[in-house]
Amino acid sequence: MPLPLAFPVGLLVGMSLSWIARAELARSEVPLVLARSFLVAVALGALVFAPIVGYFVALHGDWSYLYLVRFSRVPSALDLVLVTFAAIQVPLGFAIAARWSIAKRGPTLLKVCAAIALVVVVASIITARRLGVSASFAQYHGGFGAVPIGKSPLGRGVLLSWIALLGAYAWSFLLLRDPRDN
16 A cells, blocks of 8 residues: 555544444443553554555555655665554554544544545646556656556555455454444
8 A cells, every 4th residue: 555545544444443432432431542442453553554555665666655755765674664654543543543433423423534534536637647556766767668557566555454354344243343242
């Protein structure tokens, strides 16, 4: 997942997990950072989201930066900070949405999530050409050697990362949902 898109996607994942856990959050007597549901969001961010974003930064760096900067010129410490910041978006989104979820203010939360999703969709449309090819910075800007994403290892990585993220999200959903909602 490209770094610029990882931040809003992480927020959306965390916010939706907060809504799923609203019943548990309402019953919880511990601070939010110690609540089981928040720890599930932290685990999803640290154990699934961070490795996904880190994979693309490490192995497909130029694509991860959307060919805006030459990956080889970005300090690895900055990569680490950005991947960590992307992973933190999941529990951050959870914490931001927790009050709305506890108060069952679904319409407010839905509006915020819709606005964030709109940002992701618009950014994806604007960068579709960049997202659709696998190349180095020089290849992309030189107009040579770019391969459609579906015919490259990058494409398989994107597919597998979305499968992993959706699987982890489904597992989190099962952990957080209220059994009385069946």
